[in-house]
Amino acid sequence: MELEKSNVISKSTANRLGKDIRNLIENNQDPSEEQINLLQNYRTSFKDDLSVVVSIVSDIAQIGGTDSITAFRVKRIESILSKIKREPTMQLGNMGDIAGCRIILYRDDNINTVISQLQLRFNVLSINDYIKNPKEDGYNGYHVYIESPINPKRKLEIQVRTKETHIWSSLVEIIDHVYSLKLKEGEKHEDLQEFLFYLSRKKKLDITQKQKIINIDKKHEIYSNLFGVFLKNYSRIRLEWLNVTSFEDKRYFIFEVKTDNTSAIYSFQNYEDAEESYFELFKKEDKSNFVLAHIEKPKFKRMCLAYASYVMIHHDYLNDWNDIILDLLKLKQINSNENNNNLLEYFKRNLHDQVKLIEQEMEEVNKYEQNADVNLDSLKEWKEEINEKLNLLPRNTVNGNINKGNKSMSFFDRIMKKINRSR
CATH class of the missing domain: 3.30.460.10 (Beta Polymerase, domain 2)
Incomplete structure (x- = not known):
């Protein structure tokens, strides 16, 4: 440089x-x-x-x-x-x-x-x-x-x-x-500071601390607020990047x-x-x-x-949130009490938000794929990233289907099956 x-x-x-x-x-x-x-x-x-x-x-x-x-x-x-x-x-x-x-x-x-x-x-x-x-x-x-x-x-x-x-x-x-x-x-905010402190050691969290993260998230609508910001920024930022013709x-x-x-x-x-x-x-x-x-x-x-x-278009906390919710649901073995049903609804809403973003990306890529003015290397990179995100989702999640013939259905699949039945 x-x-x-x-x-x-x-x-x-x-x-x-x-x-x-x-x-x-x-x-x-x-x-x-x-x-x-x-x-x-x-x-x-x-x-x-x-x-x-x-x-x-x-x-x-x-x-x-x-x-x-x-x-x-x-x-x-x-x-x-x-x-x-x-x-x-x-x-x-x-x-x-x-x-x-x-x-x-x-x-x-x-x-x-x-x-x-x-x-x-x-x-x-x-x-x-x-x-x-x-x-x-x-x-x-x-x-x-x-x-x-x-x-x-x-x-x-x-x-x-x-x-x-x-x-x-x-x-x-x-x-x-x-x-x-x-x-x-250095500004103080007790809930959000506690939330961030737990996430700084997310690999060592016990189930009580994970529950606290979710409680703070729900109280301040952290996931929803972040996702809303990311969704409105994503397409515009990607297009701005595509229009940088030469790095x-x-x-x-x-x-x-x-x-x-x-x-x-x-x-x-x-x-x-x-x-x-x-x-x-x-x-x-x-x-x-x-x-x-x-x-x-x-x-x-x-x-x-x-x-x-x-x-401001993505953060790994969205994926961390999924993992934490699944751990909480797994501990409670998906029983029918009200707390678990609330967790299921919360999980359902946020997972569908993630799918919505991927679907939006796919539409945008199709729109710009034939545009000769955009940086083709950047467009190729975008398509590769979409595939990576799809691979991180469980099979058939984008279509909302569960493979019912799989006898060794994973815990995640069982969660998704329950969610799909509630639609």
Whole structure:
């Protein structure tokens, strides 16, 4: 990755800027236009540092697996302002995550290899090990702070996390969007924090904790709200991706979540144009959430994983929900009490929602298959993903039928049989 040259802003200048902005915030005043312009200049002055670091990190990530995902971002202006307010002793020039990279690994046992390589290739200033000592909210991963290879006075952050941890972190941000909260920044919400904490350790949950997840979900309609957002965004985002004609030319992206939770993707040929568009978005009065990013080997599936909280078209929680419900039903052996019937109805509604989304995708693919203007590689990728989703569903679920001749009918099939009888 190569970024345009930038003018370096000194650490002392950044510290003065941060102090002035903090004084205004403490007096319930907004930063001036000049101060925001200076802050934007400070953000973009990390371009050269980030360019060198991303190139090295991308090579290291491949050691952790060829399917690993490397992405970079410069911290959003809103996030910088929020951190200045949240941490009154933090100097802007010492903020270690203004610019950074993220490595997402598919295998837990590759993390130590990647961390060792980072220590060999960079001057590592400090490491926050949230795997050994997870955060209170359940987050786990490594945050590695390094000295810039071209400017020893600058610090950059490299996050290393597993796919599972990244998916969980994305859910925190999605819930923030959908419920207009700031859980990621420390805002309290007892139910949703408990919900997220349990999901952060979903492989170790007992049946009581699974029941709590479902109870919180029903109370706040989490599944329904998320699915509603995903459904209204899916076709538009896929089409926007199909219309990116060449990923050799378009390597930079802005992902935006608008105030009505609709999402959008904008692609750019160079970083300078992308940053200019980012800053124009920031200056708009109707505040949306957006991030400027770069993804190595941009494929739709990789993009959706790396920036799930901005793309807003899917989350693995929908599948987790199915598994949890099935575990609860299996424990109760599908008897006829009212609680189990409620679970069946809940399961029926949400499963049919998932089928509805797949059917919508199939219709959209058929519509665009003959369109010569779309990226054919992206269209092929979409069709492959639909097949993957179909394979995850039990046989004949899409048609709502159960294979009655199968004497070794699975527990899932028995559930589906009961659901189909209730139609």
